Amino acid sequence: xxxxxxxxxxxxxxxxxxxxxDIARELGTEIISSDSRQIxxxxxxxxxxxxxxxxxxxxxxxxxxxxxxxxxxxxxxxxEVLDLLNELYKTYNQVVMTGGSGMYIxxxxxxxxxxxxxxxxxRNDFIQKxxxxxxxxxxxxxxxxxxxxxxxxxxxxxxxxxxxxxxxxQTGKPxxxxxxxxxxxxxxxxxxxxLQRDREELYERINKRVDEMVKEGxxxxxxKFFKDRHLNSLNTVGYKELFEHFEGKISLTKAIELIKRxxxxxxxxxxxxxxxxxxxxxxxxxxxxxxxxxxxxxx
RNA sequence: GGUGCCAUAGCUCAGUUGGUAGAGCAACGGACUGAAAAUCCGUGUGUCCUUGGUUCGAUUCCGAGUGGCACCA
Numbered sequence: 001x002x003x004x005x006x007x008x009x010x011x012x013x014x015x016x017x018x019x020x021x022d023i024a025r026e027l028g029t030e031i032i033s034s035d036s037r038q039i040x041x042x043x044x045x046x047x048x049x050x051x052x053x054x055x056x057x058x059x060x061x062x063x064x065x066x067x068x069x070x071x072x073x074x075x076x077x078x079x080e081v082l083d084l085l086n087e088l089y090k091t092y093n094q095v096v097m098t099g100g101s102g103m104y105i106x107x108x109x110x111x112x113x114x115x116x117x118x119x120x121x122x123r124n125d126f127i128q129k130x131x132x133x134x135x136x137x138x139x140x141x142x143x144x145x146x147x148x149x150x151x152x153x154x155x156x157x158x159x160x161x162x163x164x165x166x167x168x169x170q171t172g173k174p175x176x177x178x179x180x181x182x183x184x185x186x187x188x189x190x191x192x193x194x195l196q197r198d199r200e201e202l203y204e205r206i207n208k209r210v211d212e213m214v215k216e217g218x219x220x221x222x223x224k225f226f227k228d229r230h231l232n233s234l235n236t237v238g239y240k241e242l243f244e245h246f247e248g249k250i251s252l253t254k255a256i257e258l259i260k261r262x263x264x265x266x267x268x269x270x271x272x273x274x275x276x277x278x279x280x281x282x283x284x285x286x287x288x289x290x291x292x293x294x295x296x297x298x299x
Numbered sequence: 300g301g302u303g304c305c306a307u308a309g310c311u312c313a314g315u316u317g318g319u320a321g322a323g324c325a326a327c328g329g330a331c332u333g334a335a336a337a338u339c340c341g342u343g344u345g346u347c348c349u350u351g352g353u354u355c356g357a358u359u360c361c362g363a364g365u366g367g368c369a370c371c372a
Contacts, residue, residue, distance in 0.1 A: 035336085036334095036335060036337085037336055046336095071334090072333095073333040073334070074334095074335070075333040077333090100336080101336075102331085102335075103333085103335050103337095104335080107332080110332090111332090112333065113332060113333085115332085118333085154331080154339060154340075156339060156340070157331090157338055158338075158339085159334070159335090159339080160331085160339080163332095163333080163334085167333095178332095179332070181332075232334045232337075233334090235336085236336050236337085237336045238336080239336095240336095262336080263336080269331095269336085270336085272328080272329060272330075272331090
């Protein structure tokens with residue numbers, strides 16, 4: 001029997017949490033969350049973290065283990081998860097990883113290129129430059145520092161350009177020279193299980209879940225962090241819309257509508273991301289027995 | 300029952316002096332290597348209510364029908 005990482009993925013609201021708990025229990029193992037927002041301990045209602053009752057059933061990792069005030073990224077996630085897996089495989093032959101953050105999953109499964117951590121001041125300077133001078137000045141600088149990236153990159157996307165500039169300036173080498181696109185070898189097998197259901201049904205679940213979050217106190221949870229609303233960790237569906245409401249820009253009703261719509265859009269983006277990964281085997285979230293059989297046959 | 304107004308995209312509505320139509324929102328498709336629930340790019344999806352008439356040609360003009368709204372009974 002191999003050591004296997006069973007990855008359960010799919011768009012938000014599809015039903016990953018319940019299924020993952022069932023599967024982890026049957027396998028007698030633990031769960032690693034691959035969700036870039038459930039990782040923050042301050043965010044509970046709006047990120048739909050598993051309930052206390054669910055968390056008691058199976059030990060979860062990477063839920064609420066960081067603060068919204070911490071800097072965090074996919075690469076840090078990659079290394080922390082690999083360290084944890086190293087420990088867990090001393091006890092278990094299978095570990096379940098579940099979550100919807102495609103890039104975090106990719107970082108763990110395939111790895112991402114190693115880049116230096118960007119100096120905070122440098123990043124702020126570039127952001128300032130972008131605000132003051134606009135995207136065109138970033139493009140011009142990129143063309144000089146890293147013509148290869150300039151050729152390949154989406155030059156309308158400020159975050160991409162900023163990233164390339166930061167790395168190029170900080171290291172003195174073009175950003176593109178770091179991109180070797182490794183598919184890193186992992187000392188364990190990976191089994192990817194994707195969950196999907198009818199679009200209409202998924203959207204109904206998402207809409208309903210947003211209403212439930214509001215009932216559970218999402219507005220109050222968000223209000224506590226109003227002063228921190230510019231943090232990246234709070235640039236998150238469910239929170240950013242309520243901040244707009246607190247600023248008096250939109251009504252509460254409108255904010256809730258937007259949370260629903262933005263959650264649907266997010267789900268669609270997740271589906272686009274996952275659809276190009278040919279290693280994923282797809283199932284309906286309620287066909288638990290089929291999924292268990294598939295796992296048993298492939299571990 | 301009578302009179303008037305309205306009927307165009309999923310919704311709210313523009314519009315075509317008669318040459319088969321467009322905005323906002325919603326929706327849909329995609330990209331993605333360290334901010335990723337982020338960020339960015341792309342796409343009108345339509346028996347113009349039905350049915351006769353006029354016309355080379357009707358979503359547009361005229362008649363009838365159906366449905367909705369308002370007012371009068």
